[in-house]
Amino acid sequence: MATKAALRELGRNSRAAAGIGGSRGFAAAAAAAPAGVAERSEGGGGGGGTKAVNLFTAVNQALHIALETDPRSYVFGEDVGFGGVFRCTTGLADRFGRNRVFNTPLCEQGIAGFAIGLAAMGNRAIAEVQFADYIFPAFDQIVNEAAKFRYRSGNEFNCGGLTIRSPYGAVGHGGHYHSQSPEAFFCHVPGLKVVIPRSPHEAKGLLLASIRDPNPVVFFEPKWLYRLSVEDVPEGDYMLPLSQAEVIHQGSDITLVGWGAQLAVLEQACEDAAKDGISCELIDLRTLIPWDKETVEASVSKTGKLLVSHEAPITGGFGAEIAASITERCFQRLEAPVARVCGLDTPFPLVYEPFYMPTKNKILDAIKATVNY
Amino acid sequence: MAATILRRLNPAGAAPPRAAPTLDLARRAVSDSSEPLTVETSLPFKPHLVDPPPRTVSTTPRELLAFFRDMALMRRAEIAADSLYKAKLIRGFCHLYDGQEAVAVGMEAAITRRDAIITAYRDHCLYLARGGDLVAAFAELMGRQDGCSRGKGGSMHFYKKDANFYGGHGIVGAQVPLGCGIAFAQRYRKEGTVTFDLYGDGAANQGQLFEALNMAALWKLPVILVCENNHYGMGTAEWKASKSPAYYKRGDYVPGLKVDGMDVLAVKQACKFAKEHVLENGPIILEMDTYRYHGHSMSDPGSTYRTRDEIAGIRQERDPIERVRKLILTHDLATAQELKDMEKEIRKEVDTAIAKAKESPMPDTSELFKNVYVNDCGLESFGVDRKVVRTVLP
Ligand SMILES: Cc1ncc(C[n+]2csc(CCOP(=O)(O)OP(=O)(O)O)c2C)c(N)n1
Ligand SMILES: [Mg+2]
Numbered sequence: 224m225a226t227k228a229a230l231r232e233l234g235r236n237s238r239a240a241a242g243i244g245g246s247r248g249f250a251a252a253a254a255a256a257p258a259g260v261a262e263r264s265e266g267g268g269g270g271g272g273t274k275a276v277n278l279f280t281a282v283n284q285a286l287h288i289a290l291e292t293d294p295r296s297y298v299f300g301e302d303v304g305f306g307g308v309f310r311c312t313t314g315l316a317d318r319f320g321r322n323r324v325f326n327t328p329l330c331e332q333g334i335a336g337f338a339i340g341l342a343a344m345g346n347r348a349i350a351e352v353q354f355a356d357y358i359f360p361a362f363d364q365i366v367n368e369a370a371k372f373r374y375r376s377g378n379e380f381n382c383g384g385l386t387i388r389s390p391y392g393a394v395g396h397g398g399h400y401h402s403q404s405p406e407a408f409f410c411h412v413p414g415l416k417v418v419i420p421r422s423p424h425e426a427k428g429l430l431l432a433s434i435r436d437p438n439p440v441v442f443f444e445p446k447w448l449y450r451l452s453v454e455d456v457p458e459g460d461y462m463l464p465l466s467q468a469e470v471i472h473q474g475s476d477i478t479l480v481g482w483g484a485q486l487a488v489l490e491q492a493c494e495d496a497a498k499d500g501i502s503c504e505l506i507d508l509r510t511l512i513p514w515d516k517e518t519v520e521a522s523v524s525k526t527g528k529l530l531v532s533h534e535a536p537i538t539g540g541f542g543a544e545i546a547a548s549i550t551e552r553c554f555q556r557l558e559a560p561v562a563r564v565c566g567l568d569t570p571f572p573l574v575y576e577p578f579y580m581p582t583k584n585k586i587l588d589a590i591k592a593t594v595n596y
Numbered sequence: 597m598a599a600t601i602l603r604r605l606n607p608a609g610a611a612p613p614r615a616a617p618t619l620d621l622a623r624r625a626v627s628d629s630s631e632p633l634t635v636e637t638s639l640p641f642k643p644h645l646v647d648p649p650p651r652t653v654s655t656t657p658r659e660l661l662a663f664f665r666d667m668a669l670m671r672r673a674e675i676a677a678d679s680l681y682k683a684k685l686i687r688g689f690c691h692l693y694d695g696q697e698a699v700a701v702g703m704e705a706a707i708t709r710r711d712a713i714i715t716a717y718r719d720h721c722l723y724l725a726r727g728g729d730l731v732a733a734f735a736e737l738m739g740r741q742d743g744c745s746r747g748k749g750g751s752m753h754f755y756k757k758d759a760n761f762y763g764g765h766g767i768v769g770a771q772v773p774l775g776c777g778i779a780f781a782q783r784y785r786k787e788g789t790v791t792f793d794l795y796g797d798g799a800a801n802q803g804q805l806f807e808a809l810n811m812a813a814l815w816k817l818p819v820i821l822v823c824e825n826n827h828y829g830m831g832t833a834e835w836k837a838s839k840s841p842a843y844y845k846r847g848d849y850v851p852g853l854k855v856d857g858m859d860v861l862a863v864k865q866a867c868k869f870a871k872e873h874v875l876e877n878g879p880i881i882l883e884m885d886t887y888r889y890h891g892h893s894m895s896d897p898g899s900t901y902r903t904r905d906e907i908a909g910i911r912q913e914r915d916p917i918e919r920v921r922k923l924i925l926t927h928d929l930a931t932a933q934e935l936k937d938m939e940k941e942i943r944k945e946v947d948t949a950i951a952k953a954k955e956s957p958m959p960d961t962s963e964l965f966k967n968v969y970v971n972d973c974g975l976e977s978f979g980v981d982r983k984v985v986r987t988v989l990p
Contacts (some may be wrong), residue, residue, distance in 0.1 A: 226611070301832075302831055306829075326836065328798075329769075329801050332803050356767075357767065357768075360770075360804075367711060388608070396688050398689060398752065399752075403689075557863060569964055570968065572748070573687075573688055573750040574959055575961060575963075575964045578964050582753060
């Protein structure tokens with residue numbers, strides 16, 4: 224799609240977002256302040272300063288760095304040569320040439336399979352699937368080929384250089400096929416990593432870590448936040464650790480766990496709960512598999528209560544896995560049933576999206592009910 | 597509407613009550629004759645593994661005027677949808693069909709409502725061509741109760757079961773194998789019906805298409821694979837994504853025909869030919885060489901990956917409505933003024949339909965939970981927010 228087009232689309236999205244959920248974007252201050260200081264890679268942050276940028280720019284920076292620092296890295300997908308529908312790949316083809324940054328035909332299964340082969344030759348294959356809703360034609364390749372390549376070949380082969388990026392989640396008016404959150408499907412697949420950032424700073428560091436991780440990674444980007452979320456991001460090269468959750472706020476009454484765009488909603492619920500004297504500990508899981516059980520366990524051991532929230536439908540969502548694991552680990556410490564505030568068990572609706580969504584008030588109610596259990 | 601379309605294709609069918617009579621044919625010199633008339637197609641058909649049909653098409657003054665009216669109505673409806681979208685009355689994704697009208701109208705003229713049509717998300721005008729109601733179309737676009745999918749589908753998901761319109765599909769290429777399944781069932785029923793299975797030039801590169809082609813040929817299914825080649829898949833020109841943009845040949849062992857999709861008579865001729873062909877011999881590909889004037893969707897101005905000159909050139913030289921207008925004028929079937937009046941009437945008809953559609957309420961909130969399963973699994977709604985929502989499995 225055309226660049227201007229994407230901008231307009233996003234412009235609309237951000238207006239819609241502001242209209243619906245209040246400010247859905249992760250406030251720069253809230254996100255930046257407590258964020259665990261970036262782990263700098265060898266280059267030590269690349270020596271640059273920091274600059275306030277939005278999420279798609281942070282992704283774009285990460286891709287620039289990935290291509291710059293490793294000549295064996297490639298970026299491809301539908302329309303990425305023009306910058307992609309969300310502008311994440313802007314400028315890459317001009318800078319690194321059409322041999323390393325290129326458009327593919329419209330064929331997700333082919334894109335994924337091609338990427339696996341490219342990665343198996345020791346390259347970093349960074350493939351884009353235009354919307355997470357369109358990842359399902361590639362599902363077989365990801366689940367059956369990518370995830371099991373190393374295992375079934377007894378470590379003869381692998382596609383560890385594979386990273387599949389895809390925008391996920393609601394945008395206010397995306398309807399059935401531009402809104403879904405399919406992360407749980409991939410969390411059921413040993414051999415894959417699933418990573419979801421909540422903000423620009425996180426996106427850049429986690430994406431670089433995903434690209435350089437020696438395992439295939441599915442990296443879902445919260446498209447609602449592409450333009451909406453702005454925060455200070457180091458201009459240089461840095462990575463954030465995978466499989467390490469981050470405690471964003473310390474709290475004593477209840478632990479809230481989420482990822483991606485949902486963190487902004489949880490953050491608002493935290494603030495409102497604080498007005499009622501409830502102290503929430505907020506955790507961004509960041510990597511869904513393999514996930515950081517210890518951080519969540521330590522928090523729940525302290526608070527005795529847990530709430531998990533995600534946009535995907537509640538049944539079989541990754542929240543269920545967290546609830547089960549923490550119940551096993553913290554059974555003695557839990558003072559209330561684990562609460563899940565998630566998308567409804569319906570297809571993502573065209574009308575009444577706010578009904579479907581795990582909104583701030585739904586979360587707030589669940590916080591109160593859990594704390595007062 | 598689509599009053600004309602309904603009248604023409606469903607002569608026995610009752611016209612929708614809301615359709616105001618548009619033209620007083622008796623008072624005017626507009627021809628309503630069904631005297632046969634032969635017209636040559638603009639271009640020869642390009643065949644692949646098949647003898648092409650003749651270029652001379654038989655039509656009638658009445659049919660030509662109906663073509664004009666139907667296509668003009670579609671054009672007007674799409675332009676109105678564009679405004680409604682800009683006014684934020686239509687949300688979600690919206691893909692317009694203006695420029696491609698001759699494909700929907702010509703195809704419809706060659707088949708019956710018992711034949712099936714299935715397509716992707718660019719579906720408004722195919723719905724109208726199948727006799728869909730203009731108010732239901734606009735209501736659906738605006739997500740209202742009276743929409744053809746009860747407001748639950750939106751622009752990308754129009755359906756009309758009583759006219760065998762299997763509708764709008766969002767995942768590029770996914771509808772193509774579905775069309776083969778429909779055709780299989782049709783053959784089983786031995787009713788002489790066929791499926792027109794539509795997809796785009798972008799979709800032509802999806803693996804599913806080749807899977808579908810093989811099944812269709814292997815089982816000799818009465819399915820016509822219609823590639824609506826508008827030369828772009830989003831911002832990608834066909835030649836940038838397809839090694840061979842000769843889509844009519846891409847079935848290899850499946851015969852094909854390239855058709856000027858801007859010439860409604862050529863489309864009609866090709867579809868008539870294809871229907872007979874597939875009933876006898878199994879599948880065929882019809883590549884319709886067409887063009888979309890609007891951008892891919894509402895967020896695409898449609899001018900960054902192609903030149904304004906290109907669009908203007910097509911409008912001037914190949915526009916499907918202008919082609920028919922010229923035919924009508926050269927054969928003296930109506931005057932230029934009469935056609936203009938007809939367009940004015942159409943504009944009114946569209947405006948009236950939009951006003952009606954706007955009166956339709958939003959779907960009931962319980963609709964959010966309906967149709968997930970047959971018995972809806974006991975899902976219940978308890979209001980917008982601050983309320984518990986429970987799922988009870990049966
Ligand atoms: C599986 C899948 N991948 C990507 C998309 C996003 N997408 C929607 S339409 C489109 C272009 C399709 O082009 P074409 O088949 O030529 O149809 P046209 O839009 O021209 O009618 C793309 C890439 C999608 N809907 N589904
Ligand atoms: Mg196309």
